[in-house]
Amino acid sequence: MKVDTKVFKVITLSACILILVYLACVEDQTVRHLIMKSWEGNSSVLRDFSESETEQPCTPLSNVVFIKTHKTGSTTIQSILYRYGLSRNLSFVFRRQNKRNGHIPYGHITESTPRKLFLPVLEKVNCSYKGYNISAIHVVHNRPVMETYMNPGSKYITILRNPASQLMSAFLFFHLDRKVKGNSTELKLINFMNGTTWKKSPYGRNGQSHYLGLNQSDFDNHTKIKEMIQTLSKELHLVLISDYFEESLVLLKHELCWSFGDVVFTVQNNRSRPKPPLSPVLLQKMRSFNYADFLLYEHFNRTFWETIKKKGPKFWRDLREFKRVQNETMQKCFNSSTMQPTFNLSGDMNSFCEQYAGSARLFEYLFDKQTRKC
Ligand SMILES: Nc1ncnc2c1ncn2[C@@H]1O[C@H](COP(=O)(O)OS(=O)(=O)O)[C@@H](OP(=O)(O)O)[C@H]1O
Numbered sequence: 001m002k003v004d005t006k007v008f009k010v011i012t013l014s015a016c017i018l019i020l021v022y023l024a025c026v027e028d029q030t031v032r033h034l035i036m037k038s039w040e041g042n043s044s045v046l047r048d049f050s051e052s053e054t055e056q057p058c059t060p061l062s063n064v065v066f067i068k069t070h071k072t073g074s075t076t077i078q079s080i081l082y083r084y085g086l087s088r089n090l091s092f093v094f095r096r097q098n099k100r101n102g103h104i105p106y107g108h109i110t111e112s113t114p115r116k117l118f119l120p121v122l123e124k125v126n127c128s129y130k131g132y133n134i135s136a137i138h139v140v141h142n143r144p145v146m147e148t149y150m151n152p153g154s155k156y157i158t159i160l161r162n163p164a165s166q167l168m169s170a171f172l173f174f175h176l177d178r179k180v181k182g183n184s185t186e187l188k189l190i191n192f193m194n195g196t197t198w199k200k201s202p203y204g205r206n207g208q209s210h211y212l213g214l215n216q217s218d219f220d221n222h223t224k225i226k227e228m229i230q231t232l233s234k235e236l237h238l239v240l241i242s243d244y245f246e247e248s249l250v251l252l253k254h255e256l257c258w259s260f261g262d263v264v265f266t267v268q269n270n271r272s273r274p275k276p277p278l279s280p281v282l283l284q285k286m287r288s289f290n291y292a293d294f295l296l297y298e299h300f301n302r303t304f305w306e307t308i309k310k311k312g313p314k315f316w317r318d319l320r321e322f323k324r325v326q327n328e329t330m331q332k333c334f335n336s337s338t339m340q341p342t343f344n345l346s347g348d349m350n351s352f353c354e355q356y357a358g359s360a361r362l363f364e365y366l367f368d369k370q371t372r373k374c
Pocket residue numbers: 069070071072073074075076165169170173242245265267268269270271272
């Protein structure tokens with residue numbers, strides 16, 4: 001009798017353990033299976049089901065205005081949007097005359113901008129310049145005007161980078177160092193900030209605030225800077241932070257209700273020259289020179305982390321999962337953790353790995369598709 005009770009206890013305990021292990025495996029396999037499926041292009045339907053246990057079901061969104069800032073990792077984000085739009089036949093805002101990349105760098109659009117500045121939307125019998133799905137070009141942010149082009153309910157998103165590293169990247173990339181004297185990059189940058197040549201280039205001072213609507217004449221106007229930040233807080237649904245790139249992509253995935261596979265990335269434009277370390281003196285100088293960008297960054301960096309905090313532990317689980325999917329995709333396509341420069345392009349933009357080959361190639365394909373006589 002004593003032996004029977006013991007056996008009974010052992011059997012009950014083993015059964016409980018088996019049930020627990022089974023449940024854990026089923027959950028894991030379901031998630032994994034659905035992620036694999038999302039790679040096959042069925043992400044939207046399956047994702048709603050997979051995440052219903054942990055978050056509200058949602059519908060993937062296809063209407064996005066991405067305000068592309070300079071030297072912030074914005075081309076990497078743009079390539080994600082291009083890839084998404086390519087596989088779903090979405091219409092993009094591209095400047096018709098700029099066949100190289102469709103941008104209007106530091107250009108303003110207003111109510112009187114001729115519609116024909118852009119390529120028409122796809123799939124309309126007559127040429128139409130209303131109802132675009134995605135804008136991801138360089139153009140100065142103006143939400144009321146953008147709303148007249150875009151589909152209703154579009155999400156407004158941008159990306160910011162620590163203004164010290166952004167300035168250094170722009171200073172070298174746009175060859176602003178050639179315009180000033182000095183026998184080191186640090187000295188040249190100090191001379192650039194002390195002088196007036198920055199006025200001749202939109203890339204050199206407060207480049208991020210400038211794209212987000214701050215006029216050059218207001219760079220030293222504290223009230224105007226604060227007003228810009230307040231307006232952006234109301235107008236933008238999400239501000240990504242380049243310095244926390246993967247965290248940003250998880251927020252992007254959440255905001256747009258996309259799959260992890262949808263926000264997988266390959267680094268674009270990682271091509272600027274080696275940069276000197278930032279000394280405390282240089283940093284202090286950059287802070288007062290790029291005052292608007294520092295205030296802008298500090299504000300949205302703070303709200304970025306507040307948003308993440310509100311999401312609780314699920315955010316960190318999603319980040320882990322995203323890193324796994326990111327790495328798995330890179331391994332699958334490039335046998336490495338990143339895309340290799342030697343990657344052999346086949347030219348078939350519908351092939352799974354080809355879509356990671358870069359923003360420039362995706363742009364060419366999308367631009368050609370949308371081009372027609374009007
Ligand atoms: N994923 C990711 N994470 C972190 N940093 C990244 C990422 N992708 C691009 N980059 C860096 O962003 C810089 C290029 O930015 P942009 O694409 O906005 O440049 S551009 O203005 O469109 O030319 C460029 O920075 P610098 O190398 O300092 O110049 C890229 O290296």
